Amino acid sequence: MNAGSLHNYSIDIENAVVSYREDVALRGVSLKVKSGEFVGIIGPNGAGKTTLLTIVNGMGRLLHGQVSVLGYTLTNGNGHSLRKKVGYVAQAQTIDPRMPISVREVAMIGRYGRLGLFRRPGKHDWEIVDTALDMVGMTHLARRPIGHLSGGEQQRVAIARCLAQEPEIFLLDEPTASLDWKAKTDILELVKRIHDARKLTTLFVTHDLSALPIACDRVVLMKDGLIRDEGSPGDLLTDVKLGQLYDMPVAEVEKRRGAAALA
Numbered sequence: 727m728n729a730g731s732l733h734n735y736s737i738d739i740e741n742a743v744v745s746y747r748e749d750v751a752l753r754g755v756s757l758k759v760k761s762g763e764f765v766g767i768i769g770p771n772g773a774g775k776t777t778l779l780t781i782v783n784g785m786g787r788l789l790h791g792q793v794s795v796l797g798y799t800l801t802n803g804n805g806h807s808l809r810k811k812v813g814y815v816a817q818a819q820t821i822d823p824r825m826p827i828s829v830r831e832v833a834m835i836g837r838y839g840r841l842g843l844f845r846r847p848g849k850h851d852w853e854i855v856d857t858a859l860d861m862v863g864m865t866h867l868a869r870r871p872i873g874h875l876s877g878g879e880q881q882r883v884a885i886a887r888c889l890a891q892e893p894e895i896f897l898l899d900e901p902t903a904s905l906d907w908k909a910k911t912d913i914l915e916l917v918k919r920i921h922d923a924r925k926l927t928t929l930f931v932t933h934d935l936s937a938l939p940i941a942c943d944r945v946v947l948m949k950d951g952l953i954r955d956e957g958s959p960g961d962l963l964t965d966v967k968l969g970q971l972y973d974m975p976v977a978e979v980e981k982r983r984g985a986a987a988l989a
């Protein structure tokens with residue numbers, strides 16, 4: 727990996743093509759994201775949203791194109807140094823309630839990239855973890871087994887793990903999927919608050935349209951491995967544009983917008 731010199735963008739992707747065997751997931755995607763920007767990414771299933779996050783995380787296999795993240799030019803298999811600076815939160819997963827690991831220990835996992843394999847966490851690391859748990863409102867549950875938490879609480883801990891990592895880029899891949907309305911709103915407010923407080927460059931993949939205007943500076947519409955459009959939430963989240971993106975009659979979009987998500 728080569729650390730670049732001066733760079734204006736945290737993320738600079740030029741014509742990226744990524745394929746998994748015969749499936750081409752990205753067909754020539756270009757995206758520039760300024761430091762501290764909050765970008766929402768939407769599009770139907772299989773559009774390539776997760777794959778786009780994967781290359782920002784230094785993990786995808788590029789067939790073609792150039793990816794520069796935080797001044798590092800990525801080539802296949804060299805993303806390790808970058809990943810320490812990129813936090814990733816995925817959808818809530820079901821966790822076995824018998825899993826013998828506490829909330830505080832889960833958040834400490836975020837430190838391991840910086841600690842390396844053989845160093846034990848010190849006082850400073852635990853302080854960072856406790857600050858992160860405080861920021862997400864999980865201090866009172868710090869000693870509880872992770873599997874005993876609700877989906878929304880587990881997502882807060884996943885965010886604390888990310889913060890403990892002290893990332894410069896924050897990737898969120900449908901973090902509110904499968905949560906109830908209240909938990910969704912709370913997580914969204916939390917993500918926004920963290921963005922505002924820490925100025926992290928944030929990419930937020932969601933099917934939750936109501937989330938986008940509140941949170942995002944810019945929205946990117948993806949379909950069939952391509953970026954179809956990008957702009958302000960106000961300009962892009964129109965019924966006509968969403969109808970084209972999801973191959974749906976405008977009347978159907980209107981109906982589903984009542985339910986806020988187009989998944």
Ligand code: ATP
Pocket residue numbers: 746747749750751769770771772773774775776777778
């Ligand atoms: P969703 O909204 O369903 O999560 P997405 O927009 O995030 O979809 P991706 O997960 O990036 O889309 O997938 C893009 C394409 O790449 C899809 O056709 C998918 O089947 C394929 N794909 C993704 N991951 C893999 C993989 N590990 N192996 C093979 N094909 C994959």
